[in-house]
Amino acid sequence: MPRYDWRGLVRGMRMAFTIPGLVMAMSFLGFGALVRAMIFPLKGAVAMDVFMWALPGQVVYVDTLARGLTLLLALLAVTLTAVRLMPMVVLVLAQARLPGARRWPEYLAAHFIAATLWVMSEMYMDAVPRPQRVPWVIGLGLALMGGMVLSTVAGYYLTAQMPVPLAAMLVFFTPAFFILALFDGARSGADWAAIALGALIGPPVHLLWPEVDLLLAGVIGGTLAMLISRKAARTGRRRP
Amino acid sequence: MTAGMQAPEGPFQFLQAGMFTIDSPVWNEPAFWGAVILAGAVVTYVWRLLGVLLAARIDPDGIVLRWVRAVATALVAALVARMVLFPSGLLAEAPLAARIGGLLAGMLFWRFAGRRLALSIAVAAGVFLLLEYLFA
Known part of the structure; x- marks a missing residue:
């Protein structure tokens, strides 16, 4: 029976202290600022960091609750934003899991997987030996989570004193990092097509169906990207 | 997703049950807070759980995984476009x-x-x- 090599845990923790970790901390500063602006308790926000660990869902949850809408409605909105975590967990674990090994580390690792960790695993996990990968994800996730709790608290207390343009720049790091990390990780025509189609389809879909915009843009854009790149590959191969 | 979200009318009116809104006194109870966080955690993790179960059944080199990758990529690109074109919070400033x-x-x-x-x-x-x- 294959076993995980838990030296990967420490290795993953060290990876948190990289540019992506720093960028992520910037956006959690923004979350702390939002929580304060919404007169939401800091303890609740920190608990969300630990137990939800998906920033868009946390923002939606805080925002919906603070607007005085009901808990059930807020949960519905949160679970819609969380659907996107499923493909990310599939992608990270497909590269990380040891078939035949004990399963519980996978269930734990999944809790830490969100957009940034997926992007980071695309960037760094190739260099990690296979038996160390699931522990690597858990270590990276734990270290990032500790950092993001600190960022949330710091954002709660600091951004109120910060000039608005500077605070806005902190939040801007996140979209800049996401798009450039996608560029950096693009390996095939399908990847580039998916980036372009997602960005093109996203805005009109957002105007039409804001509740499910990301899911629709992802599924439509990703499927079209696959079809286009397969067609291009087939016609390309036919030519001598 | 967040802006202007309204409680639905008609068959979903039960969602408006007043005792669950944040200005209700039950929000002062630590147990209720615990339940709120737990509920948020459950509706988030359920999709990750589904991901774990799927990852074990999908061929890591197959077409399904490549499709999943394309969907996740397009989704993050759409997220970036939304943050830039329709920002909320500080970025909207x-x-x-x-x-x-x-x-x-x-x-x-x-x-x-x-x-x-x-x-x-x-x-x-x-x-x-x-x-x-x-x-x-």
């Missing part, structure tokens, strides 16, 4: 020119200055800040 200009500057720098990720992000943020002050 910045002018559109800064949000688009910063992103374009970062992408162009990445493309023409040796694909350096960290430096490109710094350029994007720097141009964003500059344009914020120019267009304010």
